Amino acid sequence: MNIIYASSEGYPFVKTGGLGDVIYSLPKELSKDKDLNISIFLPYYNTIKYSDKYDIEYVTNFYVNLGWRNQYCGIFKTTLNNITYYFIDNNYYFDRAKPYGDYDDGEKFAFFSKAILESIFKLNLYPDIIHCHDWQTALVPIFLKAFYSHLDNFKNAKTVFTIHNIEYQGKVGNNFFHEVLGLGNEFFDTIHYDDCLNFMKSAIVLSDKVTTVSRTYAHEIKHAYFAHGLQYVINDYAYKISGIVNGIDTQLYNSETDKTIKYNFDLKSLDKKADNKTYLQKQLGLPVNKDIPMIGIISRLVSHKGLDLVEYIADELLQQSVQLVILGTGDYHFEEFFRNLQYRYPDKVSSNILFDAKLANQIYASSDFFLMPSKTEPCGLSQLIAMRYGTVPIVRETGGLFDTVTPFDKTTLNDGRGFTFKTYNAHDMLHSINLALDLYQDKPVLKHLIKNDLDYNSSWTESAKESLKLYKSI
Ligand code: GLC
Numbered sequence: 001m002n003i004i005y006a007s008s009e010g011y012p013f014v015k016t017g018g019l020g021d022v023i024y025s026l027p028k029e030l031s032k033d034k035d036l037n038i039s040i041f042l043p044y045y046n047t048i049k050y051s052d053k054y055d056i057e058y059v060t061n062f063y064v065n066l067g068w069r070n071q072y073c074g075i076f077k078t079t080l081n082n083i084t085y086y087f088i089d090n091n092y093y094f095d096r097a098k099p100y101g102d103y104d105d106g107e108k109f110a111f112f113s114k115a116i117l118e119s120i121f122k123l124n125l126y127p128d129i130i131h132c133h134d135w136q137t138a139l140v141p142i143f144l145k146a147f148y149s150h151l152d153n154f155k156n157a158k159t160v161f162t163i164h165n166i167e168y169q170g171k172v173g174n175n176f177f178h179e180v181l182g183l184g185n186e187f188f189d190t191i192h193y194d195d196c197l198n199f200m201k202s203a204i205v206l207s208d209k210v211t212t213v214s215r216t217y218a219h220e221i222k223h224a225y226f227a228h229g230l231q232y233v234i235n236d237y238a239y240k241i242s243g244i245v246n247g248i249d250t251q252l253y254n255s256e257t258d259k260t261i262k263y264n265f266d267l268k269s270l271d272k273k274a275d276n277k278t279y280l281q282k283q284l285g286l287p288v289n290k291d292i293p294m295i296g297i298i299s300r301l302v303s304h305k306g307l308d309l310v311e312y313i314a315d316e317l318l319q320q321s322v323q324l325v326i327l328g329t330g331d332y333h334f335e336e337f338f339r340n341l342q343y344r345y346p347d348k349v350s351s352n353i354l355f356d357a358k359l360a361n362q363i364y365a366s367s368d369f370f371l372m373p374s375k376t377e378p379c380g381l382s383q384l385i386a387m388r389y390g391t392v393p394i395v396r397e398t399g400g401l402f403d404t405v406t407p408f409d410k411t412t413l414n415d416g417r418g419f420t421f422k423t424y425n426a427h428d429m430l431h432s433i434n435l436a437l438d439l440y441q442d443k444p445v446l447k448h449l450i451k452n453d454l455d456y457n458s459s460w461t462e463s464a465k466e467s468l469k470l471y472k473s474i
Pocket residue numbers: 017018019022164165213246377378379380381400
């Protein structure tokens with residue numbers, strides 16, 4: 001089976017969030033199956049192009065039509081984990097300071113989506129599955145239907161579209177329809193929604209299957225609270241939508257072997273986990289004391305991550321003996337809030353307003369608890385990573401957090417994995433945090449809980465099988 005992944009991110013070449021991780025670890029798991037032939041298309045961003053880390057070779061070039069435009073498209077490629085990576089080269093679109101956030105993001109990813117189809121044709125590939133991810137590649141199904149489906153290369157091609165986050169849909173003005181997409185009028189209704197064009201809507205309507213990144217999120221997005229306006233489309237097409245929970249690369253995130261953390265450890269050597277904590281305390285300038293519970297937050301600092309709850313109860317929480325370590329960047333409001341919190345509680349708070357993968361791993365390894373109170377969370381990978389380091393998650397029961405962090409009950413010593421709360425309410429969250437801090441004093445029970453976390457299977461094995469089953473079904 002020939003499978004093509006279309007994505008704007010894929011680790012190790014480019015990653016700004018969870019999408020980048022998934023486009024590394026899912027195809028890697030699938031590629032163990034020798035019957036699958038997997039290729040991944042990524043933009044040839046300048047950060048990849050001008051890096052000497054990779055061994056990437058030139059293949060060919062041609063031109064791609066986009067409305068009245070005729071744009072250069074170079075193809076470069078490399079191989080990793082038995083997967084062929086194709087890079088779409090165009091300096092005008094991809095020689096930019098960052099992957100997203102430009103005035104012409106819509107046009108940029110319209111070009112990318114069309115260039116992928118043109119490349120399949122020019123490279124003479126015969127995909128059975130084209131699996132598109134998020135709004136950036138959501139135009140592939142409509143371009144396929146309008147311009148490519150009659151070609152021999154596409155005679156078997158079925159499309160799968162995965163929603164990693166329904167908040168970002170790819171919306172542009174109606175004039176974009178002729179101006180950039182160059183589609184015939186018969187396609188207008190397919191992509192038109194709420195008086196603009198909506199890339200994600202067209203992908204939901206036209207793809208053979210639609211998936212989201214957890215089972216619970218697949219249900220949640222039927223409701224206005226979660227769907228950012230797309231609930232009507234989701235309900236109309238619910239028959240082809242399913243949820244497959246993400247996994248992580250458990251080789252990469254492994255407390256016993258991870259070379260980026262100071263001390264490796266397992267359940268039998270939790271004292272080494274505490275050594276990581278004192279090492280981090282020293283590094284961050286916090287009081288060095290292994291008996292103070294440490295709560296980690298590693299997150300984009302944006303509102304749907306539930307940080308307003310943290311803001312609301314921070315002073316109350318910080319009256320206790322606890323350390324709070326934050327890592328991430330995002331909205332100015334939250335960046336300032338956390339900077340200020342460190343200023344007011346220098347002995348209890350360390351706010352690291354930056355992106356640093358090594359520091360992230362050290363925080364995962366060092367913290368006792370990992371706080372993730374998201375308002376919405378399609379899947380969430382950080383809670384899975386935290387568990388790999390025996391760090392107990394405290395989460396709100398939504399999306400993938402609900403599916404992966406079952407509540408622990410200390411009276412029955414069940415197989416629960418963390419502390420959870422339901423309502424989006426700051427004091428409900430604080431209550432869960434306090435239960436966690438209480439439990440911290442009870443070391444044998446805490447150890448039982450840590451064991452549950454370390455034992456949890458968050459690898460891709462099962463979910464990759466489900467994806468393959470889905471591919472075969474179409
Ligand atoms: C998005 C979602 C996150 C998910 C990730 C990978 O970043 O917000 O919940 O884990 O995609 O699918």
